[in-house]
Amino acid sequence: MAIAFRPANASDVPALAAIRAAEWETEAYWIRRITAYLPQDDEQGRAILIAEDGATLVGFVAGHRTRRYGCDGELEWINVARESRGRGIGEILLREIGAWFVAQGARRICVDVNPDNVVARRLYSRCGAKPFKPYWMIWEDARAMIRG
Numbered sequence: 001m002a003i004a005f006r007p008a009n010a011s012d013v014p015a016l017a018a019i020r021a022a023e024w025e026t027e028a029y030w031i032r033r034i035t036a037y038l039p040q041d042d043e044q045g046r047a048i049l050i051a052e053d054g055a056t057l058v059g060f061v062a063g064h065r066t067r068r069y070g071c072d073g074e075l076e077w078i079n080v081a082r083e084s085r086g087r088g089i090g091e092i093l094l095r096e097i098g099a100w101f102v103a104q105g106a107r108r109i110c111v112d113v114n115p116d117n118v119v120a121r122r123l124y125s126r127c128g129a130k131p132f133k134p135y136w137m138i139w140e141d142a143r144a145m146i147r148g
């Protein structure tokens with residue numbers, strides 16, 4: 001599978017909003033949220049990375065630096081388009097954002113994940129995350145995200 005990664009830009013926002021809105025809220029809601037989150041330069045401590053299979057956008061992942069809960073970073077969003085799930089793309093998206101966190105010097109990474117979201121929790125566990133608090137999991141060392 002030849003998946004390519006690149007940082008998102010403003011023209012990607014409607015497609016990212018459509019992927020998010022397939023799960024929660026509306027496209028208009030996600031266009032607002034993602035536009036506000038989209039980093040304008042490298043200094044902002046945030047990243048949105050897109051996965052493409054040829055010309056097809058198959059998923060994306062977003063994360064930022066934080067001091068929340070004594071962490072260094074937070075995984076904000078991870079989504080794979082429904083028709084592209086179960087091919088390992090979620091795992092490689094985690095690897096990509098993990099590499100970004102490590103390059104930022106961020107080690108302890110948290111993620112807000114619903115206790116009912118068993119697919120995401122299995123993916124995070126497989127890639128080294130542990131249960132942390134109700135609704136939260138944690139990577140004590142972001143390098144585990146890269147190892148998968």
Ligand SMILES: CC(C)(COP(=O)(O)OP(=O)(O)OC[C@H]1O[C@@H](n2cnc3c(N)ncnc32)[C@H](O)[C@@H]1OP(=O)(O)O)[C@@H](O)C(=O)NCCC(=O)NCCS
Pocket residue numbers: 023078079080081084085086087088089090091092111112113114117119120122123
């Ligand atoms: C969570 C999510 C990102 C996972 O994406 P994904 O690309 O399907 O993830 P993976 O393919 O890496 O893993 C999913 C399953 O496919 C399996 N898989 C991976 N590669 C495979 C392959 N080549 N063949 C068969 N199965 C495979 C994995 O083992 C895993 O199985 P498991 O759930 O039984 O452990 C995706 O389901 C999603 O976008 N969900 C909605 C948004 C969401 O919940 N985000 C997280 C909020 S905190």
